[in-house]
Each structure stands twice: as C-alpha cells, then as structure tokens.
Amino acid sequence: MPVAFVSQGEGITKEIYDETVRRLTGGKTRLESPADWPVEGLLVHVAGEAEGGFRVVDVWESEEALRRFAETLVPILQELGVEGGKQEIYPTHAFVSA
Numbered sequence: 001m002p003v004a005f006v007s008q009g010e011g012i013t014k015e016i017y018d019e020t021v022r023r024l025t026g027g028k029t030r031l032e033s034p035a036d037w038p039v040e041g042l043l044v045h046v047a048g049e050a051e052g053g054f055r056v057v058d059v060w061e062s063e064e065a066l067r068r069f070a071e072t073l074v075p076i077l078q079e080l081g082v083e084g085g086k087q088e089i090y091p092t093h094a095f096v097s098a
Contacts, residue, residue: 002043002092003063008055009085016080017047017054023076038072041065044097059095 021028025036034042044059060066066089077083 001062002095003060003066004088004090004092005058005060005066006055006088007057007085008050008053009082009087010053011082012054012056012085014049014054016077016082017056019080020073020076024072037069039065039068041068043095059092063089063091 018029021031024038025031028036031037031045034040034045037045041061042058042065043061045056046058047054047056049055058066060069
C-alpha cells in the first residue's frame with residue numbers, strides 16, 4: 001500500500017533542499033524523474049515554499065521503500081545541520097496519478 005510522507009521544519013530551506021538533491025544524485029541540480037532517487041519505490045515528489053517553511057511531499061510504493069530512502073537521506077540532513085522537523089507518514093486511502 002502506498003504511503004505519504006510530508007516533511008516541513010525549521011532549518012529546511014530551498015538552499016538546504018537543493019544541496020540535499022546534489023548529494024542524493026551525485027551532483028544533479030534538479031530531480032527530474034524517479035530514477036534520480038538512490039532507491040526504488042518513489043511514486044510522487046513535490047517540494048516548494050509553503051506557509052511555515054519549505055515543504056516536501058512524497059508518495060512511496062510502501063513503507064519499506066520509504067525506510068530505505070530514509071537510510072540515505074537522514075545522514076545527509078544531519079551533515080547539513082537539519083535535525084528533527086515536523087514529519088508525517090501515513091498510509092494512503094486513495095492514490096490517483098495522471
């Protein structure tokens with residue numbers, strides 16, 4: 001079952017996001033397809049400025065796929081000084097893509 005992941009927090013800025021992308025992709029400046037991710041299983045990724053700070057919304061094919069991604073992501077965020085933040089993970093009730 002797909003799971004949604006929403007992250008927003010203090011310390012997450014456009015600049016931190018862009019640097020995270022560079023580190024995740026080995027130097028790319030933009031994420032352009034699910035193949036850019038270091039693990040398989042991403043269905044949707046959206047990121048941008050929102051009220052309260054920079055927000056990232058992902059949908060993963062499973063909680064296991066999200067966990068595999070977190071194993072790569074969390075150390076990068078820690079290196080960049082991002083700790084904690086507001087994160088929400090929940091199973092989807094419905095998922096529709098174009």
